[in-house]
Amino acid sequence: MDKETFLESGLLEQYALGIADPAEEQVVEQMFNSHPELRQEVEDMRRAIEQYALQHAIPPPPAVKTKIQQEIERKTAAPQQIATSGAISWLNVVVIGALVVLCTLTALRMRSLQAENKNLQGQLVTCESREKIVAFLKDPQTQPMLLQGTAYAPQAAALVYWNEEMHTAMINPFKLSPLNRNQQYQIWADVDGKMVNAGLISTQLEKHQSLKYLPNAKSLNITIEPLGGSQAPTVSRLVANHAI
């Protein structure tokens, strides 16, 4: 393409205005090689059009600059934020881990404290009841009775403390042998010819246990019954008795 035709084509202006497509740009740049003075042409055109653009200048409101600065600040700060949030999430894991450990420890401590509390309460109850027991045993009206072993269990024996005035009775099964797990000793009182339930002796055979005070009891009898007791005594398994 000769220079004249090229200048006629308007490509140089398009190029200067920045609206030439890549193929057209290539043509223009080839022309620069053969006609270097065209570069200066383009330079001048661009400068002129820039001047023209500057004639249209309108200062934007000052707030826009601040907004742009903030936006760019935010954008440049963004990668750092990601890094920080990475660190935070790592920190989170540590914190969560620590909390889990703390919670577990607290739960365990709570459980042991609860157990201790229960134990102490038990001891307190025992203490209180022990005082009562001592008072009951020391009471002049309390009469001890020895229930002696029968032919079925000659070694068996138990002490019953009987207090008519206080209408209270206790038993110390001090010589009853431990039973297997599904059996329990039960106490019966003979009231008007009938055997009435006076209570169960705990399977632990604790030393001082309450039993039901039955005013007109003629005798006290201990039988071996299934765990939880029976409605009527199993006479064949009478281990000890005493006539009041």
Add this chain to the structure above:
Amino acid sequence: MHAKDHQIIELLQQQDKKAIDALYDQYSPALYGIVLKIVRSEMVAQDVLQEAFVKIWSKGSSYDASKGTLFTWMLNITRNTAIDKQRMEETRSKNSEKNTPEGFMDPQIDHIGLNTEVGKLEEKYRKVIDLIYFEGYTQEEVTEALNIPLGTVKSRVRIALRELRKVFSVQYITMCWLLLLIK
């Protein structure tokens, strides 16, 4: 202006925030004026300008001085941002009120801040150059918008640029002459 550009380009390529301050101080009025030619409201124009400067900032390292001046590069980014925004606005208003006329919008040229120097450019040349340079029309789009043949568009562009060069070179010479007189 161009000597200063060199320093700004360096700062921009180093992602130094000072570059944006300098570019803004130097060019934001020219760019804002152009944005206002494309979009219709000042609110939208401010958004466009902000968006454009953020793009200029993030694309800073891709600027190639051999392809054109810094201003032309910035102008292209800003203009494209404005055109995208304007199309979005048009689609939105078209969706909200169906009776908005289609096709090219009426080119609203010279409704703002025209200097007397530019007044020397004849209306028909100025219209063509404004549509192409400020509003990003292709030459083919200008033929449709102004209903003139492509050859006429091309010759008007050429004449417009020639006239502008004259105007501004006269201005330049006058300025130099004045400076000499002052000295």
